[in-house]
Amino acid sequence: MKAVALALLLALTSVLALAGAPKPVIRIENPGQCIAPAAEMRKNHMEMLKHQRDRTLRQGIRGEAASLNECINCHAGKTSGTVTGQDGFCQQCHSYVAVKLDCWDCHQPKAGNQHAATGVKP
Amino acid sequence: MSAPQNRINNPSRRNFIAATAVGAASLGAVALAPGLHLIEVSQASAPSAGASSKVRWGMLIDTTKCASGCDECVQACNTENGINETVQDARQGSQWIRKIDLKDPQSGRQHSLPMMCQHCEKPPCVDVCPTGASMKRADGIVLVDRHICIGCRYCMMACPYKARSFVHQPLTEQNPQVPRGMGCVESCTFCVQRVDRGLKPACVEACPEGAMTFGDLNDPNSDIARRLANEASTQVRADLKLGLGVRYQGI
Ligand code: SF4
Numbered sequence: 001m002k003a004v005a006l007a008l009l010l011a012l013t014s015v016l017a018l019a020g021a022p023k024p025v026i027r028i029e030n031p032g033q034c035i036a037p038a039a040e041m042r043k044n045h046m047e048m049l050k051h052q053r054d055r056t057l058r059q060g061i062r063g064e065a066a067s068l069n070e071c072i073n074c075h076a077g078k079t080s081g082t083v084t085g086q087d088g089f090c091q092q093c094h095s096y097v098a099v100k101l102d103c104w105d106c107h108q109p110k111a112g113n114q115h116a117a118t119g120v121k122p
Numbered sequence: 123m124s125a126p127q128n129r130i131n132n133p134s135r136r137n138f139i140a141a142t143a144v145g146a147a148s149l150g151a152v153a154l155a156p157g158l159h160l161i162e163v164s165q166a167s168a169p170s171a172g173a174s175s176k177v178r179w180g181m182l183i184d185t186t187k188c189a190s191g192c193d194e195c196v197q198a199c200n201t202e203n204g205i206n207e208t209v210q211d212a213r214q215g216s217q218w219i220r221k222i223d224l225k226d227p228q229s230g231r232q233h234s235l236p237m238m239c240q241h242c243e244k245p246p247c248v249d250v251c252p253t254g255a256s257m258k259r260a261d262g263i264v265l266v267d268r269h270i271c272i273g274c275r276y277c278m279m280a281c282p283y284k285a286r287s288f289v290h291q292p293l294t295e296q297n298p299q300v301p302r303g304m305g306c307v308e309s310c311t312f313c314v315q316r317v318d319r320g321l322k323p324a325c326v327e328a329c330p331e332g333a334m335t336f337g338d339l340n341d342p343n344s345d346i347a348r349r350l351a352n353e354a355s356t357q358v359r360a361d362l363k364l365g366l367g368v369r370y371q372g373i
Contacts, residue, residue: 057267060173060259062318069298106268106303108296 024092029078035065042093045071068107076111084109170318173261179312179367180262180339181326182346182355183235186372187333190234193221198328202313204297209290216287216302218310219325224373233372236325236334239264239285239310240358243365247277247286256307262339262367263314268306277307282359285309312336312367339367 034041036048048066055061075089076082083090084104094101103109199219200206209215219238225231245264247256255271258264266277266286278286286309293303299315302308313323321327326334337346349355355369 053269055172057265057269058257058259060170060261060314060318062170062172063167064169072298105292106296106301106306108298108301110298 021096024096025087026089026092027077027087028075028089030074032074034074035070068103072109072111076109081111082109083111173259173263173318175260176340177261178339179241179317180337180346181241181312181323181368182335182349182371183368184333184335184371185233185235187331188234188236188329189331190223190232192234192330194328194330195219195236195325195334196221198324199310199313202297202316202324203300203311204293204295204302206295207291207293214288214290216289216308218287218308235370235373237283237285237358238325238368239281239312240283240364241310241312241367243367245364246280246282250276250280252276259314263312263317264309265311265314266307266309268301268303268308271306273305273307275307281309282362282364 036044045066049068049071052064052066053068055064072083077085077087077089080088082088084101085091088109090101090103090109196219203218205216205218207216219236221234222237223232223234241262241264242258243262245256245258247264248258250256252274253270253272255267255269256264256277257267273288275286275288278284278288286307288307289302289304291304296302300311313321313325316323322336326336335346335349337344339347339350341347342351350369353371355371356373357364357366357369358373360366
């Protein structure tokens with residue numbers, strides 16, 4: 001009896017979970033050639049960026065294929081100009097899988113030369 | 123020992139590699155195995171070789187040329203590195219470079235100089251850092267790896283030159299080339315993002331008096347090395363024997 005109830009509960013929650021979380025809508029607004037196929041990027045982008053960041057910062061190696069700035073340049077929304085925010089390319093999936101995005105605490109999520117450094121004294 | 127060498131010299135393997143490289147060039151990226159790609163081959167330009175220990179970046183600052191009241195170098199640094207936030211408490215503002223006015227009370231002689239990270243050969247900030255975030259590149263540039271900095275600020279305490287700052291608030295207007303954010307310690311990077319592109323640091327370029335010289339201390343033909351060989355210069359707190367990358371004249 002207990003087992004049946006548990007199975008029922010499990011089935012119910014999984015159905016609810018499936019119904020409850022809307023799948024992320026991924027819009028690629030600047031389609032083109034990524035550095036690896038989509039399936040690979042989905043699975044390994046964090047590994048690529050992690051190893052590249054260490055080589056760039058610690059060894060001074062510049063111009064590698066994996067580059068956060070290059071991600072932004074292709075994947076920033078055309079109107080928002082950024083990869084963050086509700087419809088942001090990064091935010092969509094990261095919200096869905098509930099993985100916090102730390103990158104943009106320090107890195108600039110806006111594309112192009114929207115850098116507004118004014119040189120005002122702190 | 124011999125087995126792997128044989129495999130490398132095996133002609134059929136070499137042909138396979140060559141064929142894969144051609145395939146990669148035409149397709150952009152090639153899957154060798156799940157999760158393994160020849161992505162480098164698909165790039166138009168190869169990555170740079172990186173920092174070399176043959177180079178030792180340094181700076182020579184002639185304080186006799188530095189004008190009191192001028193802060194062009196500070197402004198240029200702030201613009202280049204995106205230090206543009208308004209802070210609630212002025213004491214919390216980031217200072218990668220600051221101007222200092224000195225006066226000899228006896229003679230009354232005054233001078234002014236910019237002070238920043240001295241890019242020590244033996245940096246105390248690297249010694250004390252519990253995480254390995256505070257680090258020195260092969261070419262002598264001392265940096266904070268913000269990916270692993272926990273913001274403990276030991277390095278700020280250890281630095282004899284008061285060169286490091288802590289970011290107290292969320293930032294949004296960073297220069298894409300210069301990531302910086304709340305909870306990490308930061309300091310002068312010699313504008314590493316420019317140096318790696320063959321440019322001089324922003325402050326050196328901005329100084330209207332030409333008081334700052336930047337270059338490779340290891341290259342005997344560089345401007346800076348020739349001047350250091352022929353003219354008197356000082357390391358601030360030379361008694362600490364930290365082997366500074368920044369040298370001063372006229373103090
Ligand atoms: S504040 Fe960051 S860089 Fe400085 S000692 Fe602590 S962990 Fe290291």
